Amino acid sequence: MSSYSPIGPVVGIVGAGQLARMSQPPAIALGLELRVLANSPEESAARVIVDTRIGDYRDLDDLREFAKGCDVITFDHEHVPTDHIRALTAAGHAVHPGAEALVHAQDKAVMRERLTAIGVPCPAWARVSSPEQVAAFAEEHGWPVVLKAVRGGYDGRGVWVCRSPEEVVEAFATGVELLAEAFVPFERELAVLVARSPHGQGVSYPVVETVQRDGICVEVVAPAQGLDQEDAAQAQRIGLKIAHELGVTGLLAVELFDTPNGFVVNELAMRPHNSGHWTIEGSTTSQFEQHLRAVLDLPLGTPKMTAQVVVMANLLGGDEPDLFKRYEHVLAHDPGIKLHFYGKEVRPGRKIGHVTALGSNLDEVRARARHAAVYLTTGEYT
Secondary structure (H helix, E strand, O other), rough: OOOOOOOOOOEEEOOOOOHHHHHHHHHHHHOEEEEEOOOOOOHHHHOOOEEEEEEOOOEEEEEEEEEEEEOOEEEEOOOHHHHHHHHHHHHHOHHHOOOOHHHHHHHHHHHHHHHHHOOOOOOEEEOOHHHHHHHHHHHHHOOEEEEEEEEEEOOOOOEEEEEEEEHHHHHOOOOOOOEEEEOOOOOOEEEEEEEEOOOOOOOEEOOOOEEEOOOEEEEEEEEEOOOOOOHHHHHHHHHHHHHHHHHOOOEEEEEEEEEOOEEEEEEEEEEOOHHHOOOOEEEOOHHHHHHHHHHHHOOOOOOOOHHHHHHEEEEEOOOOOEEEEEEEHHHEEEEEEEEEOOOOOOOOOOOOEEEEEEEEHHHHHHHHHHHHHHHHHHHHOO
């Protein structure tokens, strides 16, 4: 346990992944102290944040002990039990986002019910408890049917695109609670990141395009190309409306399907998000600084972009455990590329970092980001 005395407000982050890790530089600049609750000292943020406490986010006693001395509590992930968050609030701790907001990112059925009630465009959906109910849903909405774990899914995990009753049976064999959604024939996937403070100030970042592979985001293009000004504003209004109606405090990422008939909301996240990593270099105020400002109820920063085009490419682990020896080529080849590694052990398919390129021409900026990402993860040239 750390013995030093903080000299600024203390923001406690439950979870010690890369989101908490990337919150440290803006916290230093703002004069804040970060404290993280980690499962082990080997976690990403625990390696770089001095005030790291070891504990279990599922244990209320560990959470109560962690919260002592924090000015505000926030989250690196959405997995803290909702009742534990309510208990912290009842004990007088400032928690952002609060339980009544965060439950919409924890429970997909609760999220769909609430978004439907406030008139946000969603896919047709239903709670289902048997393959027979899914078959009835498919009779009305057609195949394929998308089955989602009500709780716990992320990065493509807990999602089954079922094209037959046999595949539905396989999904139910997992034993998790499921909901069914109609398959949305989208043209591309977009995301809008907004921030809202406890006193109600809100800002929206530009709408971005996200490129997915096997349920994992591999590339983000900011701003989304070919999106007219009114459509972009509509997407931002959707994000701000959800943040207001759900009482979100902090960041809210809204993942959208872009369809011929308009936008459809896919998922929500109430924390810094992979679709916003480009903001570290690509925005005047990064999403990590913005989240810290929001949860402390400070005035929010401008989301204005620092370049005409920004492309972020995720680095997914491959067969090479030591990527540092590939730095020299990437940095020499492109002095303007920005590298971010998360301090994680390399495993195939695992997000271990990202690269960001900025410029004025999409094709050129995208090629630079892809070259760096491919070389770092495979050792091959694009």
